[in-house]
Amino acid sequence: MSNTAAAAPSTNTGKSSSWWLIAPGAIWMALFLVAPILLIVYVSFWTQTTFKIEPTLTFKSWQTFFGSDTYINSLWTTLRIWLIVLVTTFVIGYPTALFVGLFVKNKTLSTVLLVICVIPFWTSFLIRVLAWRPMLGKEGAINIILMKLGIIQQPIEALLFTELSVVIGMTQIYVVFMVGPIAFMLGRIDPNIIEAARDLGADFWRIFRKIIFPLSLPGVVVGGIFVSVMVLGEFATAAALSGRKVNLLGNIIVTQVGSLKWAMASVVGVILTVVMGLVIAGFLRIVDLKREL
Amino acid sequence: MADENAVFRLDGVTRSYGNVTALRNVSLAVAGNEYVSLLGPSGSGKSTLLRVIAGFEPPNQGRVYFQGRDITNIPSFERGIGFVFQNFALFPHLSVFDNVAFGLANGAQPVAKAEIDERVRHVIDLVGLSGLEDRGVNQISGGQKQRVALARTLVMAPKLVLLDEPLGALDANLRHRMRVELRAIREKLGVTFLHVTGSETEALAMGDRVVVLDRGSIAQFAPPADVYDHPATPNVAHFLNRYNMFDGSLKDGQFAGPFGSIPITRVTPADRTTYAIRYDRIRVMPKGQGAAGPAIDAKFVASEYLGSSVMYFFETADRKVVEVEHHLSLGAPETYAPMQHYDLCWKAEDALVFGQG
Numbered sequence: 001m002s003n004t005a006a007a008a009p010s011t012n013t014g015k016s017s018s019w020w021l022i023a024p025g026a027i028w029m030a031l032f033l034v035a036p037i038l039l040i041v042y043v044s045f046w047t048q049t050t051f052k053i054e055p056t057l058t059f060k061s062w063q064t065f066f067g068s069d070t071y072i073n074s075l076w077t078t079l080r081i082w083l084i085v086l087v088t089t090f091v092i093g094y095p096t097a098l099f100v101g102l103f104v105k106n107k108t109l110s111t112v113l114l115v116i117c118v119i120p121f122w123t124s125f126l127i128r129v130l131a132w133r134p135m136l137g138k139e140g141a142i143n144i145i146l147m148k149l150g151i152i153q154q155p156i157e158a159l160l161f162t163e164l165s166v167v168i169g170m171t172q173i174y175v176v177f178m179v180g181p182i183a184f185m186l187g188r189i190d191p192n193i194i195e196a197a198r199d200l201g202a203d204f205w206r207i208f209r210k211i212i213f214p215l216s217l218p219g220v221v222v223g224g225i226f227v228s229v230m231v232l233g234e235f236a237t238a239a240a241l242s243g244r245k246v247n248l249l250g251n252i253i254v255t256q257v258g259s260l261k262w263a264m265a266s267v268v269g270v271i272l273t274v275v276m277g278l279v280i281a282g283f284l285r286i287v288d289l290k291r292e293l
Numbered sequence: 294m295a296d297e298n299a300v301f302r303l304d305g306v307t308r309s310y311g312n313v314t315a316l317r318n319v320s321l322a323v324a325g326n327e328y329v330s331l332l333g334p335s336g337s338g339k340s341t342l343l344r345v346i347a348g349f350e351p352p353n354q355g356r357v358y359f360q361g362r363d364i365t366n367i368p369s370f371e372r373g374i375g376f377v378f379q380n381f382a383l384f385p386h387l388s389v390f391d392n393v394a395f396g397l398a399n400g401a402q403p404v405a406k407a408e409i410d411e412r413v414r415h416v417i418d419l420v421g422l423s424g425l426e427d428r429g430v431n432q433i434s435g436g437q438k439q440r441v442a443l444a445r446t447l448v449m450a451p452k453l454v455l456l457d458e459p460l461g462a463l464d465a466n467l468r469h470r471m472r473v474e475l476r477a478i479r480e481k482l483g484v485t486f487l488h489v490t491g492s493e494t495e496a497l498a499m500g501d502r503v504v505v506l507d508r509g510s511i512a513q514f515a516p517p518a519d520v521y522d523h524p525a526t527p528n529v530a531h532f533l534n535r536y537n538m539f540d541g542s543l544k545d546g547q548f549a550g551p552f553g554s555i556p557i558t559r560v561t562p563a564d565r566t567t568y569a570i571r572y573d574r575i576r577v578m579p580k581g582q583g584a585a586g587p588a589i590d591a592k593f594v595a596s597e598y599l600g601s602s603v604m605y606f607f608e609t610a611d612r613k614v615v616e617v618e619h620h621l622s623l624g625a626p627e628t629y630a631p632m633q634h635y636d637l638c639w640k641a642e643d644a645l646v647f648g649q650g
Contacts, residue, residue, distance in 0.1 A: 192382035195349060200396030200449060201370045210399055214386045 037273065044266035053262050061263040065271070071252065075271065078248045081166060081238075082231045082279075088171040089227050090220070093178030097219070100179065101186030102212065114183060117176045125173070129240045132169045136160040136241075161243030169237045174230055178223035185219030186212070221283045228279045232272060249275075299358075300325040300485045301346065301374075301453055306355035308341055315341040317509040319355070323487065323502075325452070328479055330500030331489045334532060338509040339489045343455050346487070347376045360452060370401070375446035375454040379461055381438045383430040383445075390426040393417055393444045400449075416448040419478060436467045443475075447482065454479075456488045460495065472499055493533050497521060505529045527567040527647045536569040536645070537615050543648040551611055552589035555641060563647035572618035574643040577605065577627065578636045588638040591615055593629040605629065607637060 047056040065071045096117075104110040120128060135141050136159040143155040158164055189212065197207045235250030249272045256265035299322040308316040315338040323329050333339040344350045346357060348369030357365045364372050384392050390413060391398075397409045404412075417423055420440040425433060430441060439459060446454055459475070460468045476499060479486045490496050496503050497517040505513040505520060513525035524530035531538060541550030543566050548557050550568050578588075591607035594614070603626045605617040615637060619626055629635065 190380070190382060192378045192380060193384060196376070196378055196382040196445075197384070197395065197399070199347065199349075199369050199376050200445070201400030201402075202395070203401070206399045210395070211384055 040266045040269045040273075043262055044270050046263045046266075048261060048263035051260075053260075061267045064264065065267050070247075071268075074247045074249055074252055075275075077163075077246060078232060078250075078272075079275070081163070081170070081234075081246070081248065082228060084167050085170045085174065085231045086224060086227055088167060089175045089178040090224070092171065093175045093223065094182060094220070096175075097179045097182035097186055097216075098212075101183035101216075102189065105191075107187075110183070110187065114180065117179055120172075121176070126236065126240075128173060129169055129237050132165065132172075132241055133160065136165050136168065160241065161245060163242065163246055165241040166238050166246050169241045170231055170234065173237065174227045177226035177230065178220075181222035181226070182216055182219035185216045189215050218287050221287050225280055225283050228283070229276055232276050232279065299323060300327075300360060302358040303342075303346070304356045304358065306342075306345060306352045306357065308338075308345055308350065308352050314509055316345065316352070319509070319511055321504065321511060321514065323453075323485055325485055326483045328476060328486045328488065328499060328501045329504060330496040330502075331487060331504045331506060332493060332496035332532060333489075333491070333506035335491060336508075337506040339491075339506050340457060342506065343376075343457050343487070343489050346453075347374055347455050348372050349376075373449075373451055373453075375449060375451035377442050377446050377454065377456040377459050379457045379459070381442040381462070383438060383441055385429075385431060387430065388426065389417070389422060389428050389430060389433065389441055392430055392441050393448050395445060396449045412448055413444075416444045419447070419481065420444045421474070435463050436471060439463060439471060443478070447478075451484065453485045453487065456486060458489055458491065460490070468495075475499065493535075497533075505532060507532075523561075524569070524645065525561070526563050527565045527569065530567075530569045530645065530647075535571055535573075537572065537575070539568040539570075539613075540566065541568055542566055543646075548646055548648075551609055551613070552587055555587045557641070557644075557646050559646065561645060561647050562649070564649070566648035567646075569645040569647070570639050570643060572604070572616045573602075573620060574639050575615070575617045576638050577607075577617055577629065578638055580634055580636060582636070586638060586641055587644070588636045589615070590634055591637055592632050592634050594631070596626075596629070598626075607635065 043053075044061060045057045045059065046061075047054045047058045048061060100110050100113045100117075104113060133140070137143070138155045138157055138160065140160065142159060143152075146152045147155065159168075193211060194207060197211050202210065233250055235248055235254050238246045238248045238251055239254075249268050253265050253268050253272070256262075256268065302322040303319050306316055306319045307314065319342065331339050331342065341350065345352050348364070348367065352365065355365075356363055359372060359374065369376075384395060387395070393416060394409050394413045397404045397412060414423075414426075417426060420443055422437060422440050422444065425437065430438060433441070439462075443459070456475075460471055463471060472495065475486070475488070488496075488499055490499075496505075497520065500517055502515060503513070503517050503520045504511055505525075507526065507528045512529050513520055515523075515525075520529065521533060521535070524533060524536070527538065530536040539550045539552070541548055543549075543557075543560065546556055547554045548566075548568050580590075589609055591609045594606045594608050596606065597604040601622070602618050602620045605619065607615045607617065609615060617637065
């Protein structure tokens with residue numbers, strides 16, 4: 001009885017019942033992602049006074065943001081640091097991925113190398129960031145070594161508490177998110193394809209430009225999205241390595257929340273979310289990930 | 294083997310990986326405008342041989358000559374030899390046209406755009422892909438991919454095309470059609486094809502001559518009919534999958550095997566003493582009515598209908614399976630009773646005997 005009931009409709013209901021599989025995820029996302037985002041948009045229009053926030057709708061916080069050089073500069077700084085780190089992680093990450101994913105023929109060895117790239121993540125994020133201070137400082141490891149070698153006479157002060165130190169720190173932390181997806185895509189390239197291209201007379205540079213790079217592009221896009229999302233939302237590296245000189249949108253959110261300015265924090269939050277959305281949309285226009293992966 | 298007409302020639306080529314020898318002292322000369330198929334079981338070194346000729350792997354010993362030139366130390370892309378990969382190895386992100394144009398557009402010598410266009414369209418037409426130029430290679434069928442792979446190689450106008458199990462990835466129907474097409478395309482171009490395959494029917498059907506490779510050495514190089522009728526070694530007979538093989542011993546002009554001792558006239562020298570009789574040269578007779586000549590007692594196990602013929606499977610006293618093929622053009626098939634004993638008879642002169650001596 002239950003046997004026939006279960007067996008007969010299974011072919012028909014297969015399609016509609018499979019939607020239940022995403023129900024837990026959908027509910028979770030609705031409660032903890034969609035609802036909070038809508039709430040942030042709503043709160044950004046509330047009226048903020050020094051000690052209170054009231055649900056009276058106003059554009060005041062938005063006007064303050066776009067009327068202030070500090071806030072606008074911080075938006076530009078965020079975009080500048082994001083672009084620089086995107087480029088540095090790509091420039092350092094792509095050759096590494098090329099080596100790990102394509103030139104290392106042994107699959108076990110290439111997995112081992114990828115794991116080695118991840119080893120820094122076994123220490124906490126903050127320690128990794130703070131460890132740059134004794135490295136880059138005026139009396140830090142790099143300056144001491146360079147002076148001992150006689151390459152410089154005076155310690156380089158620009159190494160720490162500048163935009164450069166923020167870029168160095170972020171690159172080191174996020175480069176692995178670029179290496180992983182690219183190495184994965186490169187590892188999937190059939191070696192026969194490269195051999196075929198070589199047999200047809202193309203040199204390595206041509207093969208790289210026409211075959212290898214286009215085939216790794218989905219990996220570059222995924223890596224780029226990873227790095228972008230994390231760098232755009234960053235505040236800790238900037239706080240620890242810039243001596244408060246570099247203020248990213250993330251840092252502003254932290255300060256505003258710290259002084260209970262919820263409306264302004266929400267404005268910055270909305271702007272940051274929009275920027276991220278645009279960046280991701282831009283990346284997804286480069287390749288059709290659904291088709292490539 | 295200094296053949297004047299030879300397009301390419303291998304001279305004592307040996308290739309080993311560690312202590313495994315894939316090719317042992319292989320010498321071979323292939324003429325221009327010829328379809329040569331290279332038959333061998335897996336592990337016989339046939340892919341290695343192809344890769345050595347293509348230049349993907351260097352030989353440990355021996356020389357490779359192509360169009361009268363020693364190319365042993367010349368890299369693959371300067372050899373002018375085309376290679377068609379087993380799994381096609383098409384560039385997945387490029388269109389059919391761009392796949393075919395790749396070698397012309399990215400090769401060492403620059404080719405003018407108009408010439409690329411003309412040559413690519415001509416070869417696409419030759420392999421029958423006109424109209425599909427702008428399709429992605431993932432939007433076409435297996436047989437079409439095969440043609441793209443072939444066109445991509447042919448557009449470079451090679452004098453020699455190496456095909457590594459080119460039909461292996463196609464379904465049986467398509468495989469049959471592509472056999473005919475490959476031969477037709479080759480004849481139109483007048484170049485030499487060297488076609489590696491593990492299928493004996495494919496090797497016999499396609500090659501003007503067939504090379505049979507056995508454990509890294511060439512066991513036989515002859516036209517298909519010769520290979521089929523006169524396999525040079527017991528292993529060649531075995532690869533052809535058309536011979537019942539009986540082990541035994543040779544003594545005083547007699548072969549002693551499971552069917553007793555029979556006088557023999559001709560022995561092909563080989564390192565193994567074996568008696569081979571083709572599936573379609575055996576007649577099945579009821580017990581006690583056997584004609585004169587060699588015969589063996591066996592019980593009927595099963596039969597298999599193949600359309601133009603029927604295969605019968607018998608089992609001898611020492612549990613060896615003997616296959617008998619009956620061509621339906623010779624008359625309606627007999628029905629045999631399961632597990633009944635019959636006499637399997639043949640003419641002594643139809644058998645091939647291998648042995649020392």
